[in-house]
Amino acid sequence: MAEGEVGQGAERLPDLFESIWKAWEFLETTQEDTNSYTVQKQAIKGLADGEKAIRMINDLTLFSINESIGEVSTTELRYMLVPALMGYFIQKRVTKDRLQLVRTGKAYYEDFLRQCKTYKVAKVSVHIEDDEETSDNRVLPSGPPGMMKMISERESKIQAFKEQKELDARLADLKKYVDQEHVDEEVKRDYYITLLKKWVNIACEDLSGINFEIQMLEVREDSMSEAGARKTEYEKKKPPPMRPFIITKDMIQKQVFGLGYPSIPTLTIEEFYEQKLKDGTFQPPMAGHSMQDWAADPEKDKEDREKEEEEKENKTEADDPEELQKARNWDEWKDEHRRGWGNRQNMG
Template structure:
């Protein structure tokens, strides 16, 4: 590859030659896209391509007021630079794939727009709707716009078949011209024909690649939106989660609370009543439906004691009144104890 000497300014022809060599290598290599050599050549092609495009813009080599006939043969090849940049970007492997394909799309669209301005080809496609137009023999005819239908599907299919046949013809033509272009002395018309044919070939390549790029952008944007929604839901879940439980001391009454609070100032101290109310508030404890419970005792210890004494009195009255149900339970219990010696259920006491 042509390289500038240290301290010597880079020349546009040398930069273009570097870009061309990088493209030739990537076209002919059999290595994987993510291999070191492929990524290295793609980066070098992008670096030299950016420098070359900046130099072309600084020199104002192309103008929207010119036609293809007004561009010199040596400058004609520089119109390929945006197409090469789109090609190199597609070879790059990075984490931010969405930004990558968007940049490649911008380069391909810029290339097609420039070819449209200079009337390189008859039909230009894959530009924005307000830029699409079809060139006929009598001039420019706007492309019919409307909802997709059967006629449009047939037209698209025929266009693809036509583009495929043209691409094969262009490749054959390029192979023939390449034999003459590689010679030391070549006629200017041959070189011009070669670069013009090459531009037409890249118009087909860029148009085809843009179809895939637009589809990939839609998929990547959809995936990005889905990931954003999932992360947002995750953040909402974290915010709604209950705070971690801090250690605390449960005391029987307020007096014990004061005593333990003095001994352990860094640990919260709760009475049984306060602890129970806190558990009911955060929903981690369900009150029992009936019977004596911690809640009954915490709310009114004296009343709970009276209830238990009342139940004991009722049991004694049933015994004194020879309640049939209680008598039967007592007999069953005595018979069971007579038939089952103490310790029989304990395997360790078996002799």
């Protein structure tokens, strides 16, 4: 069967790969913002072509776990890059569901690395889920676990940086020959294998950031879920909204307003105050004073209160028997009735 002929109409695998590669080149070199329409359009196109290419690769059964890299034809080597390019395009996408996005990108990168590891294309320096073998067999120096991890990560990054510089230089040299009309088969094969090695390093580096981002996004998602659960619980427990009512100055106003709003309760200031006294929201008024007095003339009521306070203070200083008895009674009442016992305003 000819390459790419798998019932996909006019589309062929080489053409799809060429389109995918052009989308990657644009995204890699553009100076436009990631959120821009052009960048998002290229990322979406790369993903759409990549999905078609993967279906064609699977239908053609181009790769098998029983093969070695030497058994893969030179023209088919480049198609091993498709999952890695899909991971790259997904990282460029901007959507609301970021967690699902990075998880999908992680799956594509891991699929690419798993395949490269199977074909022994390059050494994979990151852990791939569901892999039984450890990816790094180097002997680490003894020391605390935290220190060993830091040393390992530092050595891996230094080694990956050196390898990437060497691979980039080699790819630049080989590209000159690959672009020629007549190129030797071995040169083309060397170019594609070097390109695969480069993308192994890219995938490993991106996976490190993806795993960290997933952890942060999962913590954020758990926090939001917990906050939503607390809000739901609060909505269940919070008291019903207070029914609106009209407060009037006196009984005459109550009768007038009550006729206009028969469905809304109407209370005088005195009735409203007495209701609040019963539920413990307000404290009892001073003897001889009422809300009605305050509403009628606030200034006069204030003066009367101050005068009574002054007289009370004078009687206390003079050891007036009646005033002392009132003070004792008040102290006894406070001992038997704790502050806030009658206040149910803020209770659930």
